[in-house]
Amino acid sequence: MLEEACQGKNKEEAKKAILDLKVCDPACGSGHFLIAAAHRIARRLAAALTDSEEPDAAARRAALRDVVGHCIYGVDINPMAVELCKVNLWMEAIEPGKPLSFLDAHIQCGNSLLGTTPALLRNGIPDSAFNPIEGDDKKICSEFKKKNKQFRESGQLSLFDEAGEVPWERLGNLVASMLQMEEMDDDTVEAIHRKEEQYNSLLTSSNYENGKLLADAWCAAFVWKKNSEFAYPITQEIFRQLEQSPYNIVGWMKDEIKRLADQYQFFHWHLAFPKVFRLPTKGEIPENEQTGWSGGFDVVLGNPPWERIKIQEKEWFAARKPSIANAANAAHRKRLIDRLQYDDPELYKTFYEDQRKATGESHIVRDSGRYPLCGRGDVNTYTIFAENMHHVISPTGRLGCVVPSGIATDNTTQFFFRDLVDTMSLVSLFSFINEAKLFPGIDHRVGFALLTISGNNRKVTEADFAFGIYRTDDLQQEDRHFSLSARDIELLNPNTRTCPIFRSKRDKEITTAIYEHVPVLIKEGPPEENPWNVKFHRMFDMANDSHLFRSREQLEKDEWILAGNIFEKNKERYLPLYEGKMIWQLDHRFGTYEGQTQAQANQGKLPELGDQHKDPYLYSLPQYWIHESHYPTSIARDSNAFNVFRDITNATVLRTAIFSIVPFASCGHTLPIITLNTKASVDLLLFNSCCCSFVFDYVGRQKLGGTHMTFFILEQLPVLLPQLYKYACGWNKTQTAEDWITPRMLELTYTAWDLEAFAKDCGYSGPPFQWDEERRFLLRCELDAAYFHLYGIQRDDVDYIMETFPIVKRKDEKQYGDYRTKQVILEIYDEMQRAIESGEPYQTRLDPPPADPAVAHPPRTGVEV
Numbered sequence: 001m002l003e004e005a006c007q008g009k010n011k012e013e014a015k016k017a018i019l020d021l022k023v024c025d026p027a028c029g030s031g032h033f034l035i036a037a038a039h040r041i042a043r044r045l046a047a048a049l050t051d052s053e054e055p056d057a058a059a060r061r062a063a064l065r066d067v068v069g070h071c072i073y074g075v076d077i078n079p080m081a082v083e084l085c086k087v088n089l090w091m092e093a094i095e096p097g098k099p100l101s102f103l104d105a106h107i108q109c110g111n112s113l114l115g116t117t118p119a120l121l122r123n124g125i126p127d128s129a130f131n132p133i134e135g136d137d138k139k140i141c142s143e144f145k146k147k148n149k150q151f152r153e154s155g156q157l158s159l160f161d162e163a164g165e166v167p168w169e170r171l172g173n174l175v176a177s178m179l180q181m182e183e184m185d186d187d188t189v190e191a192i193h194r195k196e197e198q199y200n201s202l203l204t205s206s207n208y209e210n211g212k213l214l215a216d217a218w219c220a221a222f223v224w225k226k227n228s229e230f231a232y233p234i235t236q237e238i239f240r241q242l243e244q245s246p247y248n249i250v251g252w253m254k255d256e257i258k259r260l261a262d263q264y265q266f267f268h269w270h271l272a273f274p275k276v277f278r279l280p281t282k283g284e285i286p287e288n289e290q291t292g293w294s295g296g297f298d299v300v301l302g303n304p305p306w307e308r309i310k311i312q313e314k315e316w317f318a319a320r321k322p323s324i325a326n327a328a329n330a331a332h333r334k335r336l337i338d339r340l341q342y343d344d345p346e347l348y349k350t351f352y353e354d355q356r357k358a359t360g361e362s363h364i365v366r367d368s369g370r371y372p373l374c375g376r377g378d379v380n381t382y383t384i385f386a387e388n389m390h391h392v393i394s395p396t397g398r399l400g401c402v403v404p405s406g407i408a409t410d411n412t413t414q415f416f417f418r419d420l421v422d423t424m425s426l427v428s429l430f431s432f433i434n435e436a437k438l439f440p441g442i443d444h445r446v447g448f449a450l451l452t453i454s455g456n457n458r459k460v461t462e463a464d465f466a467f468g469i470y471r472t473d474d475l476q477q478e479d480r481h482f483s484l485s486a487r488d489i490e491l492l493n494p495n496t497r498t499c500p501i502f503r504s505k506r507d508k509e510i511t512t513a514i515y516e517h518v519p520v521l522i523k524e525g526p527p528e529e530n531p532w533n534v535k536f537h538r539m540f541d542m543a544n545d546s547h548l549f550r551s552r553e554q555l556e557k558d559e560w561i562l563a564g565n566i567f568e569k570n571k572e573r574y575l576p577l578y579e580g581k582m583i584w585q586l587d588h589r590f591g592t593y594e595g596q597t598q599a600q601a602n603q604g605k606l607p608e609l610g611d612q613h614k615d616p617y618l619y620s621l622p623q624y625w626i627h628e629s630h631y632p633t634s635i636a637r638d639s640n641a642f643n644v645f646r647d648i649t650n651a652t653v654l655r656t657a658i659f660s661i662v663p664f665a666s667c668g669h670t671l672p673i674i675t676l677n678t679k680a681s682v683d684l685l686l687f688n689s690c691c692c693s694f695v696f697d698y699v700g701r702q703k704l705g706g707t708h709m710t711f712f713i714l715e716q717l718p719v720l721l722p723q724l725y726k727y728a729c730g731w732n733k734t735q736t737a738e739d740w741i742t743p744r745m746l747e748l749t750y751t752a753w754d755l756e757a758f759a760k761d762c763g764y765s766g767p768p769f770q771w772d773e774e775r776r777f778l779l780r781c782e783l784d785a786a787y788f789h790l791y792g793i794q795r796d797d798v799d800y801i802m803e804t805f806p807i808v809k810r811k812d813e814k815q816y817g818d819y820r821t822k823q824v825i826l827e828i829y830d831e832m833q834r835a836i837e838s839g840e841p842y843q844t845r846l847d848p849p850p851a852d853p854a855v856a857h858p859p860r861t862g863v864e865v
Contacts, residue, residue: 409705
């Protein structure tokens, strides 16, 4: 951009072009990004003026003062940060013999996320402004929403439209006056004072004040107290009257608008920086139709805050009232907060006011139309900062910012990322893992990204990506980079069109080849494609449903009897509440709360069953039980088992996709359930076998940007079609894939009596199979080799995929001296390949063969479970 500004120009022309560039940080803090940008621009300006690639210090210092005074803009919500930013810029740009530059017009205080635009002003007050927030009377909200809708539908236009004007034309000569002020000399103290007086005169002019009042009133309509405290809120009718004559507004309403503007720190970009944003005249189409303005900043940069627009009760009360912050669960915390009305009214009032402000901010973000792409879900400020920053760059500008990697991978940001791809605005996204502690204050597992976006007039056909970066030096490795087109993204994530997370070009090539041949689990329609007829369920929320939970101590006190891991009394039952950490792949008895130490509890871990797996009567005990009457009606009560998976995971652990089959029970939200619309329990085994394979896990890692295996990620993973299991195996023409896989999965799954009913549904009526680590290892290796063939993975790629599981490799090398898992899978893969080529059936290494009665436990005799 700097080179473009100088190209083909003489010194004076180059100077003017460079000083006409506008750089902004919308969350500038103390100004570190702005200072770095100013130095870079000043260096190029000094080089242009001196015809030297290495201008001397005096030339750079003179250039820096010009750049700071003309090119640098910033906004921050904290007044102290704004003042510190100005001081830092002054300190950097001091030039002997000259006064400090006037920066008030460029570095401003306000909430750069909360404001309106010319397009929103033209449309007036939307009906959504009357959605109730904390403290509002729902009846009053409903009444005025109806009145607002009636006035909007009555066809009464804005009086400005009738007069052939637009609201911002009443700003008069504000833009011209601002341009005149920018051109004023600032080389003397007297000149700086004149510039300051001119600016203050603009801010106190009736044109500016009326324009700001109108914009503030539009925002205030959303957070107005819609209860008996005020006679009436700001409706479309009142807003149009305010357009006509701001002088006729009643005093109390004007005062309240100003109070809310101060409280929420409304910030309107087109009023704050009229030199940057040009407002269209009547009949003119703005360059940015969504905002209704033309122009914008040439460069927008920064590291905006990463925080939710929501009061976090534990954090809020941590210093104010630790007893509430440390409540046992959410239900108990709510009761303690409600009690504050009587125990500590002042603290309760403060909490209520902060709660209302947070819900008010969220209301504007979600319902105003200002953020149609990111103003949804549990809003995090980084997402709407990214959308806002995209709004304020010029059509030829560039945006560069540091944001969490979820901007490209999360479900709530899918519409924003999709828009970047569709409009060919995405330039690059380099995603870092914080293992090198580039950000010391955040967890080492948190991912963040360097995101670069272009203006709408600079189209980018293929964006540059890199994931799994630890240091900026890693970006020099060519094989870490890959490009993705809109077609690639649609193939790999057809529902959300979010970004896959490849750590190399080869990962992209292998994964893309898989998706060319294997469909996603669910492809949204219409028509919907859901070959397995799967449905996802979350049974119980560990916080919101905690009032339903009962501990072992409570139940035994009430004389309930524990049978296995179910409490019974008078033909009623309390079902165990399974959590994610209680299961592992093909193991529903992985962890138990029985015997958990305090140290383990502090780490969120459970005692793991080792040799105890050999006891088919030993079951995992949960922390809580739930009465069967609370069992959700959305899930069939005649189910004998469920296919479940761990919600909490990530792409750098031993295994990422953690699936298992558990007996009929209750499950917390960390252990979601997948049901199939089929009565055949064998289908559960087949589906589970696919989800537990290394190849499925490998692809899952290319999609996981955070710590949650969400439904939207699972829907877009490639799962073999159910009908493929009805065909003969390539490595054994005498058996179908279903017949070959089922006994192996049955032996791996049915290891305890609590899955007896499920085993019978699968056609097996014998006792559970013995837990034998060596047999389980070979069974799994055979299944993994089979799935590599079923997915069409070439041998070299099998080798590569297995190397992407470094923790599995390290564990093997520590225990066996080599990477045994990969070695055996490759050996079996090769044996299967020879069987495919020769037609001779593959011979299992297992003796007895899978699910043979000889490896089952002796039948139970009179033992009560």
